[in-house]
Amino acid sequence: MRYEVIVIGAGMVGTSIAWHLQKNNSKVLLIDKKSPGSETSYGNAGLIQREAIHVHPFPRQPIELLKVLPNKNTDIRYRWPALLRYRQALLQYWRFSAQSSVQKIEKEWQTLIEHCTREHQEMITAASAENLIRRDGWIEMHRTEAKFQAAVEVAKNGRAQGVEHHVLSLPELKKLEPNGNFEGFIGAIHWLNSWQVSNPGALVKAYAKSFQDMQGSICECSVKEILPSGDGWQIITDDDIFYSDHLVIAAGPWSNQLIKPLGYDLPLFPMRGYHQHFETTHQNTINHSLVDIDKGFVMGPMQQGVRITTGAEMTLMEAEKDLGQLSAVLAFAKKILPLNDQVESEPWCGSRPCMPDMKPVIGASGKHANLWFAFGHGHQGFTLGPITGRIIEELIHNKPVTVDVSAFGAQRFASM
Numbered sequence: 001m002r003y004e005v006i007v008i009g010a011g012m013v014g015t016s017i018a019w020h021l022q023k024n025n026s027k028v029l030l031i032d033k034k035s036p037g038s039e040t041s042y043g044n045a046g047l048i049q050r051e052a053i054h055v056h057p058f059p060r061q062p063i064e065l066l067k068v069l070p071n072k073n074t075d076i077r078y079r080w081p082a083l084l085r086y087r088q089a090l091l092q093y094w095r096f097s098a099q100s101s102v103q104k105i106e107k108e109w110q111t112l113i114e115h116c117t118r119e120h121q122e123m124i125t126a127a128s129a130e131n132l133i134r135r136d137g138w139i140e141m142h143r144t145e146a147k148f149q150a151a152v153e154v155a156k157n158g159r160a161q162g163v164e165h166h167v168l169s170l171p172e173l174k175k176l177e178p179n180g181n182f183e184g185f186i187g188a189i190h191w192l193n194s195w196q197v198s199n200p201g202a203l204v205k206a207y208a209k210s211f212q213d214m215q216g217s218i219c220e221c222s223v224k225e226i227l228p229s230g231d232g233w234q235i236i237t238d239d240d241i242f243y244s245d246h247l248v249i250a251a252g253p254w255s256n257q258l259i260k261p262l263g264y265d266l267p268l269f270p271m272r273g274y275h276q277h278f279e280t281t282h283q284n285t286i287n288h289s290l291v292d293i294d295k296g297f298v299m300g301p302m303q304q305g306v307r308i309t310t311g312a313e314m315t316l317m318e319a320e321k322d323l324g325q326l327s328a329v330l331a332f333a334k335k336i337l338p339l340n341d342q343v344e345s346e347p348w349c350g351s352r353p354c355m356p357d358m359k360p361v362i363g364a365s366g367k368h369a370n371l372w373f374a375f376g377h378g379h380q381g382f383t384l385g386p387i388t389g390r391i392i393e394e395l396i397h398n399k400p401v402t403v404d405v406s407a408f409g410a411q412r413f414a415s416m
């Protein structure tokens with residue numbers, strides 16, 4: 001069967017790309033080995049992060065490095081096999097984390113983030129998914145005075161870029177979240193114009209259903225091989241062989257694996273996170289996602305229960321689950337809310353697709369005509385899926401592009 005465009009990967013990114021292309025009259029096939037939104041785009045914290053105008057640099061100050069070294073932190077842990085395999089990407093990450101680079105990177109990054117809520121809104125409306133969205137922000141809770149004051153200053157600077165916040169005293173926090181025990185905290189920042197999704201996987205599925213309603217096709221099968229074929233592409237899956245004029249790789253942390261046989265090797269590396277749901281009760285109901293910024297975890301009100309999401313674990317994709325970080329986080333979470341009954345017997349884990357310069361790869365592959373890349377969105381791929389979808393649609397259809405994509409091309413790694 002031949003399509004105008006095939007998109008590989010039905011996470012938030014690939015589904016949004018397929019949606020935009022189909023809406024603009026392309027005949028699209030969306031391929032995923034699972035149903036849409038079943039991997040990283042299922043298990044995340046569900047925040048559409050309008051406030052995320054800053055990237056996540058590698059710690060460079062000796063004091064910060066010393067804190068990470070014992071590998072006991074709750075926000076970030078590392079495993080030696082991953083450090084070894086991704087050493088070059090990590091070295092680049094360290095270099096890009098210098099203050100002068102971060103300033104430039106953040107300017108480019110912000111050209112994507114500024115569109116996030118508006119772009120999601122268009123798709124939410126089309127997909128009739130309003131029931132999954134809460135627009136009352138999320139709360140960043142602080143335990144230490146110096147870090148809190150620094151965060152408040154940073155928040156104030158964000159106003160110029162359209163990020164709205166309100167600084168909360170402890171009584172104000174308690175008023176918003178009467179079930180929380182905030183002993184040990186000193187205050188919080190309420191990010192007002194970010195959104196909370198009550199079931200991230202269901203939002204991707206709603207977008208995918210909207211894509212199908214526009215006559216888009218989905219195949220649940222695993223891509224085994226990608227071959228150039230005339231001016232287009234041949235995609236060999238475990239189910240069938242498909243042909244297309246254009247091919248988009250949007251397979252999140254698996255993307256590099258798919259393009260390596262075509263001669264690409266981008267420094268994409270995974271940052272794993274875990275989650276566990278607890279039954280919602282009258283005693284632990286929360287109205288916002290609560291982030292313990294010092295311990296590095298999120299407590300989110302989800303349809304499945306209260307979702308506790310961990311920070312980052314630098315580990316291999318194929319590594320066994322290591323529940324040490326989640327257990328450490330749960331000890332803190334259970335002091336804030338009564339979390340008694342686990343919903344699943346086994347916690348979920350999934351990997352953020354990260355690039356060393358903290359920016360996604362969006363645009364033409366560089367070496368092959370009609371091959372497009374859209375991956376590496378790191379900590380904010382759920383937020384940035386829809387704007388990425390719009391950009392790829394505009395590029396493929398040769399239209400003026402909403403965002404200057406020169407900062408996001410795969411070619412930026414060509415000389416490294």
Ligand SMILES: Cc1cc2nc3c(=O)[nH]c(=O)nc-3n(C[C@H](O)[C@H](O)[C@H](O)COP(=O)(O)OP(=O)(O)OC[C@H]3O[C@@H](n4cnc5c(N)ncnc54)[C@H](O)[C@@H]3O)c2cc1C
Nearest residue numbers: 009011012013033041044045047223252273380381382383
């Ligand atoms: C714990 C945690 C919390 C997070 N919280 C947030 C948050 O609050 N807000 C935010 O914006 N982001 C958040 N993120 C990041 C966000 O989840 C990711 O950036 C985003 O989901 C990546 O989307 P994606 O579509 O690129 O990848 P994915 O959702 O992983 O989708 C890739 C798809 O490709 C498919 N695939 C791979 N290989 C093949 C193959 N060979 N054949 C067929 N299909 C294939 C997979 O099955 C998968 O469905 C979080 C991440 C984690 C881990």
